[in-house]
Amino acid sequence: MVIQRTISPVDGSVYVERNQADAPVVEATLERAVVAQRKWREVSIDERARFCSRMVDAIIARRDELAEELTWQMGRPIAVAGGEMGGFEARARAMIALAEEALAPLRLADRSGFTRYITREPLGVSFIVAPWNFPFMTAVNAIVPAIMAGNTVILKHSAQTPLCAERLQQAFDEAGLPSGVFQYLHLSHEATEALIRDSRIDHVSFTGSVAGGAMVERNAAGRFIATGLELGGKDPAYIRADVDIDAAIEGVMDGVFFNSGQSCCAIERLYVHRDIFDAFVERVVAWVKHLRLGNPTDPETTLGPLVRPAAADFVRGQIEDAVKAGARAWIDPGNYPLSTPGSAYLAPQLLTDVDHSMRVMTEESFGPVVGIMPVVDDDQAIELMNDSEFGLTAAVFTRDMAVGEAIARRLEAGTVFTNRCDYLDPELAWTGIKCSGHGCSLSRLGYETLTRPKSFHLKHA
Structure with a gap:
C-alpha cells in the first residue's frame, strides 16, 4: 500500500x-x-x-x-x-x-x-x-x-x-x-x-x-x-471613476484576499481609472494593513497560510521579479514575522507600476497579491482585461449600470459581475473560456x- x-x-x-x-x-x-x-x-x-x-x-x-x-x-x-x-x-x-x-x-x-x-x-x-x-x-x-x-x-x-x-x-x-x-x-x-x-x-x-x-x-x-x-483564472476588475471608492474597495479587496487569494475566481488584476487612482491606492493600502496574518485556528486571524510552502514561494517569486522590473510594493513583509521564505505564511501585497510584461500580471498567482494599473478610459480597461490566456470571471465597479452592462458584454469571461466579485450563484451557469x-x-x-x-x-x- x-x-x-x-x-x-x-x-x-x-x-x-x-x-x-x-x-x-x-x-x-x-x-x-x-x-x-x-x-x-x-x-x-x-x-x-x-x-x-x-x-x-x-x-x-x-x-x-x-x-x-x-x-x-x-x-x-x-x-x-x-x-x-x-x-x-x-x-x-x-x-x-x-x-x-x-x-x-x-x-x-x-x-x-x-x-x-x-x-x-x-x-x-x-x-x-x-x-x-x-x-x-x-x-x-x-x-x-x-x-x-x-x-x-x-x-x-x-x-x-x-x-x-x-x-x-x-x-x-x-x-x-x-x-x-x-x-x-x-x-x-x-x-x-x-x-x-x-x-x-x-x-x-x-x-x-x-x-x-x-x-x-x-x-x-x-x-x-x-x-x-x-x-483557474487571472481574473480582472475595473474600477471606474464614478464609484464610491470605499464601497468599491470593500467589495473588490474581499475578492482579492479571501482564502488568501486561493480561489480560481479571485481578483488578481486591478485596473483603476486614472482620475481616482491615487486616492484608491492610498485607501486600499490602509485596508490591507488591517489584515491579520496568523495561525488560522486563532479566531482573530483574517489571513491564513497558503496551502504549502512551495505555493507561497511561487508567489514570492512573482513579487520579487515584478519589483526588480520596476514595480512598487506597498506592503512591508517585515511587518509580518511569520512571512519568511520557505514558509506557507505569506504577507499580503499590493503592487503598482506594473504592466503585462510581468509574471504577476499574467500568470495565475493563487495567493494574496494583486497588481494595480491606471487606465485612461473604458476602452483601455477592456483591452487590458481581455489581454489574458484565462477567462473565468471579470468585474466592473460603477454607478452607471447601463455602462457597466455594456462593458460586461465586451469582456471575455464566463461570468461578469458589476459591483461585486468572486461569487458563485448556483442558478447561473458556471463556465470559463480560453485556458x-x-x-x-x-x-x-x-x-x-x-x-x-x-x-x-x-x-x-
Whole structure:
C-alpha cells in the first residue's frame, strides 16, 4: 500500500495519513458503480432529491467539526471556515430544486399520427476530481447534479483534503443512499489517469490547474466522453471613476484576499481609472494593513497560510521579479514575522507600476497579491482585461449600470459581475473560456452536461 500524507499548512505537521487505493479496490469500486447505476437511473427524481437533501442535512449538522478539519487541512481561518458549509448547502439545495424542470422531457408540438419527445438520459458513471481550495463547495457543484441526473459518482478528492471525501461518504450513508451510487477513492496521479481511460467511466469533472485539465483531455481522448474542466483564472476588475471608492474597495479587496487569494475566481488584476487612482491606492493600502496574518485556528486571524510552502514561494517569486522590473510594493513583509521564505505564511501585497510584461500580471498567482494599473478610459480597461490566456470571471465597479452592462458584454469571461466579485450563484451557469476550461456546471444548463438527449419518434399504428 502507498501511504498518502496530508501536511497541514498550519504547522507543517502530518494531519492525515491514508492508504491509496490499489488496483483491486479500484476495480471493485468501478463494478459497484456500474451495477448501482442500472438501478439508480430508474429511481424517481423526487426520491433522488430526498436522499440528496438528507445528505446535506447530515453535513450541516456537523458544520463546526468540518470547519475545524478544513482549517487544519488547507489553512482557511477558522473564523470563516464554517461558511464553506453554508455555500455547500446553498448550491446543493439549488441544484436539487432545479432538477425536476431541468431533467423534464422536452415535449414537441402534436403532429397527426405521431408522438414525439426528447428525454434527458443519464450518462452512466461520473468521475469527479475535486480540489482542495473550496473542497466541499467545488465538489458539490458536480456531485449533487450528477446523482440527481441518474448517474453514479466516484469522487477523487485532493490529497490535501481527503477527509472531505470521507465526510461526504458518511453523510450519504446516513442519508440511506443505495450502495455504489456515491463512492470515493484516494488515488495516485497514475491511478487517476488510468481511471479516466477506463471504458466504464462515462463523464469526468475536473477542477484544478491547466496542466491537470490537459491531463484529463489526454486520457479521455478517443473515448468521446463528456468532460467538464474548470482550470483557474487571472481574473480582472475595473474600477471606474464614478464609484464610491470605499464601497468599491470593500467589495473588490474581499475578492482579492479571501482564502488568501486561493480561489480560481479571485481578483488578481486591478485596473483603476486614472482620475481616482491615487486616492484608491492610498485607501486600499490602509485596508490591507488591517489584515491579520496568523495561525488560522486563532479566531482573530483574517489571513491564513497558503496551502504549502512551495505555493507561497511561487508567489514570492512573482513579487520579487515584478519589483526588480520596476514595480512598487506597498506592503512591508517585515511587518509580518511569520512571512519568511520557505514558509506557507505569506504577507499580503499590493503592487503598482506594473504592466503585462510581468509574471504577476499574467500568470495565475493563487495567493494574496494583486497588481494595480491606471487606465485612461473604458476602452483601455477592456483591452487590458481581455489581454489574458484565462477567462473565468471579470468585474466592473460603477454607478452607471447601463455602462457597466455594456462593458460586461465586451469582456471575455464566463461570468461578469458589476459591483461585486468572486461569487458563485448556483442558478447561473458556471463556465470559463480560453485556458479557464470548458463545459458548464450549475444552473439548469449544468444538467445538460450530465445527460444525453434521446429522441422518441413514435408512429401510431
